[in-house]
Amino acid sequence: MNLFCVGLSHHTANVETRERFSGNRETDCLMRHCGCAEALILTTCNRVEVYAATERHVGTDEIARCLARKIDNEVFADAPAFYRHEDNACVQHLFRVASGLDSMVVGETEVLGQAKKAYDAARTSGGAGPYLHRLFQRAFRAAKQVRSRTDITRGAVSVGSVAVDLAAKIFGDLTTCKVLILGAGETSERTARALISRGVTDVRVSNRSLERARELAGLVGGSAIPFEYWPQQCGEVDILITSTSAEVPLLTAENFATTLRQRIDRPLFIIDIAVPRNVDPNVNGLSGVYLYDIDSLQSVAEQALALRREQVAAAEEIIATHVESFQQTIARGLTWRMQNASHPPLGESPLPVSES
């Protein structure tokens, strides 16, 4: 039996090309028209891939035709965007994909959930047989080990999630935190929503236009504060998100020193996402104040990403071990046993369906 993978991803094709092949998620075509004994389609926003086991050689263009939304000349023009991995290279590729090593954001975990969903769908439709069953179960094990034994998933890599992670590192439990949004912009709304998703319940919104403040407060389940009262609120809140269009800093070390004296034992986390900045950088020098502007949030995200990249070598080692072990399993002549063993029915999977 020949194991192979044919597909295109963000490495080889732009989104337009990927769209043209992401429509058909049924394995029927691959099994009936291409003659695959087993087939599975993994579709995510960054990739469209077919994993298959066949007795005879199936061409890449045959797979591409099955995947295409409609057959036209462009399908043939897109042929170079497809890659193909056979046998061990296919196994290694899947293990890397499931572990997030092949993702646009290295170490992202959503792809593992998507792989599990694809596997369950193939099993239901009868596309996944003993080969793909064994292959995917091993891929999930490898991905789990990569996640638990390396820091590949550590640290947030988007501005919103960095802000939430930092808040959690300062306050621990966010459910009792009070948040003040100064300036009802779209980014501050997104950041506030991210904080709410982690348990924040007390959100206050202050904006030059009280109407807009009320509107955003309604959207995030908070309360609106007239703009002239925001300085008093700084003594009460734990997290301050600023995104006003003010040309000069609203908060300086001088005008904030008095407020700070009232809250000496409580830290204040300031997320200044305004450009030009709403908070004077010297405020970060004040005791108990942690000021992050858009650049520093971005820098933290990049540091986390760099940290993840440093873990790639360790992750590759784990994957190599699993590839070798999988190869040995096949070489030991498990073919017969696999073909005669019944793989667990849907709902009895030893792994959760999705983690995304």
Added chain:
Amino acid sequence: MDRILLIISSGCYLLAFVRTLILLRAKKFHGGRFNFFAIAAGFVLQTAFLSIRGHAVGRCPLTNLFEVFVFLAWSVALIYLLVGPAYRLSLMGAFTAPLVFLLQAFALIMPIDIHHSTKLPANSWLEFHASMSMVAYGAFALACIAGAMYLFQERQLKTHQLGSIFYQLPPLSDLFAAITRLLWWGFALYTVGLVSGFFVGQPLPRLQIICAIAVWILYGAILQGRHLRWLAPKRVAALCIAGFAAALTLLWGITFSAQIH
């Protein structure tokens, strides 16, 4: 024979420390259970040593500076084993192991294990006073370690330079809660130890009394400053480190004066 137990015990702490260093260097550190079990093994061996030594001297083994340091190291390990897992401060083990190792290594290397020519008479109040004070010192040592972790974490947050260890350290609020509780526990135990010192039934050196009261005032002042919100958390953390360094120096004074006496 008893020193061999102590050497192996020091090896356990050194092993935990070296392993942590290697993992941190390779950016592969995970809390795990290794540190906990290494420290627990070291603790068992320390307990065996203290038990043998206690039988040999016929009283609580706090008769010379060597025993004082070993008892202090044992108290630090005891408080860590009680507090560390409860507060989920897994990385605290990484900071505790080197401190305990240094205390024991110092005790083993320095010529301070002076045996008394005559057997010291047992005095239950004196033994209770000394052992309680030592366990309190253990709590102060752990507060010092938590203080160091707080300052380290705080610095990373201030400078926006987050290393791999950042993700392993507990949140600032949890660390500060642990510092406060350890200070209260240490202060309460120390107060009990100090009060019991007045019942020993024999005159104590003036220097010893002054040093003991100075440590009590020092930690009382830190707690009062925290309670009245005069001190910011960062300052409390820094004072825990400075306070323990001062307390350790005063402990030397206390033991030295007791030995002369």
